[in-house]
Amino acid sequence: MNWKSFFLGTTIGLIGGYVTKEILSQKTNVSPEKVLEHVKKQFKQNGPISGSWIHMTAEPYEKQQINYRVYKGGISKNNNGANEQYEFIADASTGTILDLRRLAEVS
Known part of the structure; x- marks a missing residue:
């Protein structure tokens, strides 16, 4: 297994999850x-x-x-x-x- 690919995929997944959370929290009502x-x-x-x-x-x-x-x-x-x-x-x-x-x- 290529460790560079693993870490790159993990980093992209974490960044994508964070961006999605921020977008959803802006459109959510109290x-x-x-x-x-x-x-x-x-x-x-x-x-x-x-x-x-x-x-x-x-x-x-x-x-x-x-x-x-x-x-x-x-x-x-x-x-x-x-x-x-x-x-x-x-x-x-x-x-x-x-x-x-x-x-x-x-x-």
């Missing part, structure tokens, strides 16, 4: 569960959460003339006896919160 976990962690810093939800499919969204694929979801929390509801929009590829707004206050 899971909606991880996005919701991140948002809940941020909200829990200011008090307990009473409920949360997230759409499981990414959808198109435009903000300031930039197009994104996003997950939409919501958080409910109790603040001094009043139930506050928030809606969030998070980038599906990074998990970054792009928009957050308060929806309603329910007694």
